[in-house]
Structures are given as C-alpha cells and as structure tokens.
Amino acid sequence: MRRTAVRLVPSELLSALRDLGDRTAYTRRVPHPPTSLGLLSSPVASGGVAESATEVQGFSSDADLLAALRRGEEAAYAHLVRLHGGRMLAVAKRLLKVESEAEDAVQDAFLSAFRSLDSFEGEAKLGTWLHRIVVNASLMRLRNRKRRPETPIDDLLPRFLEDGHYLDPPQPWHDDAEQLLQDAERRRWVRDRIDTLPDTYRTVLMLRDIENLSTQDAADLLGITPNAVKIRLHRARLALREILDREFRGGER
Amino acid sequence: MTCKELVDFMVDYLSDQLPKGQKEVFELHLSLCPPCLSFLETYRETIELGRCACTNPDGPVPEAVPERLVDAILAARKAHPESDSHNR
Known part of the structure; x- marks a missing residue:
C-alpha cells in the first residue's frame, strides 16, 4: 500500500539525515513545513507519519493510480471514487435532477468504469473518461424513465414574416450576462x-453547452446523428433565449 | 440572406463552421441589421447564462462525494468481484 509518489518529506532524505545524525543541517536546509521539523525529534515516529501522509496524498498521476487499480488495490478504488465522485455526482444531478437517481447513476458509472479499466487508454485523462461514462450512465437512466409527453417548444421559437423579417424584432437585454446572474436567486431561476425545456432539448443543451461535449460525442451518446444534435441544440437555445428574453428584454441599457 | 436564414446559420457561425463565403454574407448582414445583431448577442448570452447558472458554485454542486456513496460503490464492487477487469 505504499506509494513512492508525492511524499511531504522524501524518505531517502529523512533516513540519510538520521544516519548522519545532523538535525541542524536538516532544519537549516529545509526550514518548512513545520510539521516535518517536529517529526525529526522522533525518527521512529516520523517514518510512520510520513507514510500516512503519503497515503493521504495518494497517487501522483493518473498512470500511478491506474496501475494500482489494475493491480486491484482497494485503496486505489477508494481514492478514485473520492477524487472524481463529487464532480461526477454534480454532472448526474444536472442531468437527472433527482438526487437519489443521480447517486445511482454515479454508482453505475463507477462499476462500469471498473469493468472497463483494461480498455482505458492512457491518452485521455481519467477525469475526462469518467465524465463521459457518468454522462452515459445518466442518459441511460433518463431513457428508462417513464416517458412523459413532451410539450412542443414551437411556441418558443422565433417567428418570421413571409419575407424572412422578424415578426417581433429582437432587442438587446438590459444587462450583460455577468450582471444578470449576480445573485444566486437569479441563477436558480435560470436553472x-x-x-422546463422538454428532455429531448434539455439533454442536448446540457451535453453541448454545459458539459462541453463535442457534437460528435453528444451524437454518439444519444444515438442520433450529429446533424440532429445541431438542430436540437439550436432549437433548445432558441427556446431558452425566448424564455429569458421575456425577463431580460429592453430596459435601461 | 434574410434574418430567418441568419438565425438558421447561427449554430454553425458560432462554432466557426460556416464556409468562408457564407460567413462573409452573414457578417455583412449582421453589420447592417440591428435586430439580427441583438438576436446574436442575446443568443450568445443565453448560452453563457445557462452555463453560469448550471455550473456556479452555489448551484447543486457538491464539494465532495458523500462517504456513504463511496462506501456503497466500494461494497457494490466487492459484491460483484467479477466486474473488475483485473479479476477476469
């Protein structure tokens, strides 16, 4: 269970100093962190503490962690879940909206990730790989939900005259995005x-604009064509723009 | 290019996927048409607002994964050891 990675106090240095019996030299050369100074007064204890600090620090890189996972080390699994679980849960919550379902999706995602560790290629980052897996796990749960009939969003799309001009010409909003979202209440309102968008559109908007997946990745995960992703994304943005427009239009700008 | 067409091209324009000629026409229309400029601006702001609202720290974003979920995941893994790729 010992990592060679990230040590607060390199063990080689500690033992070398112990052999020399030169504590002053150590304090002079390495004046901090203070805890390591304290450790030096008791060489036996210091080894133990330095090791547990290493445990807490964990793994220095994805490659290090991945190797431990592939060896089946329990601590590596726990570390992976703690390191990425929070962010993955946030993603699942954004997509599923129901806390308990989001937690289930994160569990699905980790179990699925554990199963496919062999196929993980080092080129991608572990975090990016897990992000995609939890998006997929969330989408599966969304799909399995009882389908509620979706309200069409046609009423929220811009309307045009025969000649292609706006029926209701757009106007600027009264503030820029940053100012419009200054308070938490506003942000909650936007969320x-x-x-309120139908899932078909909300999902694409979340994948593309919030989770930053590419059109191709979103298409793969949703099982639709890239072009369908683009069309749905555009309609989702148009509908949301219309909803926000009713609140933010015009004013003192 | 009509205003309606400009709106249709907006996704491609913002992801820089309009062919050069079309992009020039798009931008020429934009420079002459305040309503379209407003539309583009508010369309962009919509994307930005959605992003900020969903990813802001005060949003439904936990700092850390709850320990009971960590335990549940690790227990589920042990319950199905065959699910580990290293055990196969």
Whole structure:
C-alpha cells in the first residue's frame, strides 16, 4: 500500500539525515513545513507519519493510480471514487435532477468504469473518461424513465414574416450576462427555466453547452446523428433565449 | 440572406463552421441589421447564462462525494468481484 509518489518529506532524505545524525543541517536546509521539523525529534515516529501522509496524498498521476487499480488495490478504488465522485455526482444531478437517481447513476458509472479499466487508454485523462461514462450512465437512466409527453417548444421559437423579417424584432437585454446572474436567486431561476425545456432539448443543451461535449460525442451518446444534435441544440437555445428574453428584454441599457 | 436564414446559420457561425463565403454574407448582414445583431448577442448570452447558472458554485454542486456513496460503490464492487477487469 505504499506509494513512492508525492511524499511531504522524501524518505531517502529523512533516513540519510538520521544516519548522519545532523538535525541542524536538516532544519537549516529545509526550514518548512513545520510539521516535518517536529517529526525529526522522533525518527521512529516520523517514518510512520510520513507514510500516512503519503497515503493521504495518494497517487501522483493518473498512470500511478491506474496501475494500482489494475493491480486491484482497494485503496486505489477508494481514492478514485473520492477524487472524481463529487464532480461526477454534480454532472448526474444536472442531468437527472433527482438526487437519489443521480447517486445511482454515479454508482453505475463507477462499476462500469471498473469493468472497463483494461480498455482505458492512457491518452485521455481519467477525469475526462469518467465524465463521459457518468454522462452515459445518466442518459441511460433518463431513457428508462417513464416517458412523459413532451410539450412542443414551437411556441418558443422565433417567428418570421413571409419575407424572412422578424415578426417581433429582437432587442438587446438590459444587462450583460455577468450582471444578470449576480445573485444566486437569479441563477436558480435560470436553472429552473432550463428544466422546463422538454428532455429531448434539455439533454442536448446540457451535453453541448454545459458539459462541453463535442457534437460528435453528444451524437454518439444519444444515438442520433450529429446533424440532429445541431438542430436540437439550436432549437433548445432558441427556446431558452425566448424564455429569458421575456425577463431580460429592453430596459435601461 | 434574410434574418430567418441568419438565425438558421447561427449554430454553425458560432462554432466557426460556416464556409468562408457564407460567413462573409452573414457578417455583412449582421453589420447592417440591428435586430439580427441583438438576436446574436442575446443568443450568445443565453448560452453563457445557462452555463453560469448550471455550473456556479452555489448551484447543486457538491464539494465532495458523500462517504456513504463511496462506501456503497466500494461494497457494490466487492459484491460483484467479477466486474473488475483485473479479476477476469
């Protein structure tokens, strides 16, 4: 269970100093961190503490962690879950909206990740790989939900005259995005508005604009064509723009 | 290019996927048409607002994964050891 990675105090240095019996030299050359100074007064204890600090610090790189996972080390699995679980849970919550379902999706995702560790290629980052897996796990749960009939969003799309001009010409909003979102209540309001979009559109908007997946990745995960992703994304943005427009249009700008 | 067409091209324009000629026409229309400029601006702001609202720290984003979920995941893994790739 010992890592050679990230040590607060390199063990080689500690033992070398112990052999020399030169504590002053150590304190002079390495004036901090203070805890390591304390450790030196008791060489036996210091070894133990330095090791547990290493345990806490964990793994220095994805490659290090991955190797331990592939060896089946329990601590590596726990570390992976703690390191990435929070962010993955946030993603699942954004997509599923129901806390318990989001937790289930994260569990699905990790079990699926554990199964496919062999196929993980070192080129991608572990975090990126897990992100995709949890998006997929969330989408599977969304798909398995009882389909509620979706309200069409046609009423929220811009309308045009025969000659291609706007029926209702757009106007600037009264503030820029940053100012419009200054308070938490506003942000919650916007989130709630996004949630009113039918799942078909909301999902694409979340994958592309919030989770930053590429059109191709979103298409693969949703099992639709890239062109369908583009069309749905555009309609989702148009509908959301229309909803926000009713709140933010015009004013003192 | 009409205003309606400009709106249709907006996704491609913003992801820089319009062919050069079309992009020039798009931008020429934009420079002459305040409503389209407003539309593009608010369309962009919509994307930005959605992003900020969903990813802001005060949002439904946990700092850390709850320990009971960590335990549940590790227990589920042990319950199905065959699920580990290293055990196969």
